[in-house]
Amino acid sequence: MSAEFKILAISGSLRADSHNTALLRAAQKHQPGGLDIEIYEGLREIPPYDQDLDTPQDRPAAVNDLRRRILEADGVLIATPEFNYSIPGTLKNALDWVSTDWTREEGLPLLRKPVAIAGAAPTNFGTVRAQLALRQVFVWTDSDVVVKPEVHLFRSYERFDEQGNLTDETSISLLQDLLGALKTKIEAAAR
Template sequence: MPDLKILAISGSLRAASLNSALVRAAQKFAPSGLSIEIYEGLRDIPPYDSDLDGDTPPAVATDLRRRITEADGLFIATPEYNYGIPGVLKNALDWASRAVAPAPASSLAGKPIAIAGAAPTNFGTVRAQLALRQSFLWTDSKVVGKPELQIFRAHERFDSSGNLTDETTVDLLVQLLDALAVKIRETQAAAAV
């Protein structure tokens, strides 16, 4: 059976982002059978403008949609800004959620998704993850319910080079990725019927 293709997106642009480190950790600790590609184009996506989203949308938006469509699932690691989703991540999801020709539905429609986040505080990703889950209701994305992965006091769980060193957190990350693989296979089986 070929590897399941996962597109991993960090909701942070900061060079030393703990959420970008979490995406790299997902790639490093991916269970057998998962191939994780890290999306690096978040900074380049223009603000969503339906006037630009016609026959020739911006190439970076088309690329994001294509990559999501081609992936079997998504892994999103998000920080929390002002009790919500970072604007750059929400903007990317707005581009991805739009129906595009010739496809009849958005690239997020029915897409299996795992959500995680890392923060230096005790609750810094909880509300952002909740807001993401709410956004994915509209796209009918298949979000993994459990386990939830909110890495609190994350600066204590990664070393100075951004490597995830906390074994409990690694175990939870692997469990989340395993649950994503199960969700993907369930979604694929349902679509094949």
């Protein structure tokens, strides 16, 4: 039996009925096996990035908690909408907090961390540019990003039922393939 890998899943949306958060719940339900997917619910608590406070002893508790969770996770899964052709500010802000180590003592949470990106949007093109922008951020953090498949759930209102369940079989299959690719990266990193 293979090991179970811990995945921290982060939604870039704060909305209660977010299709991106629903996409993460679908990842929990439809994962290919061997993954323990935990949905992070503290994004709203992360304050604006402040380099003056970006030390282990001065960081807000919510930031230290997110950094710890990413360090402890074997991989990260992000589902994001697109705001103004880019990443939602709350998500980018959280990534700014976890991309530093000014003391050079604690390590970089995202360094070589396997990461998978997906997204859902009500339009025909939303999430595409946000995912591209996220890929650029992860170049800087030197994260190990899953390149394919790309998971863009356009017209997302057609892919989820009224209870927020992902019902579109093609979308489920793409999500499973993405999670399988993330698991493969984690297994390779564990060798």
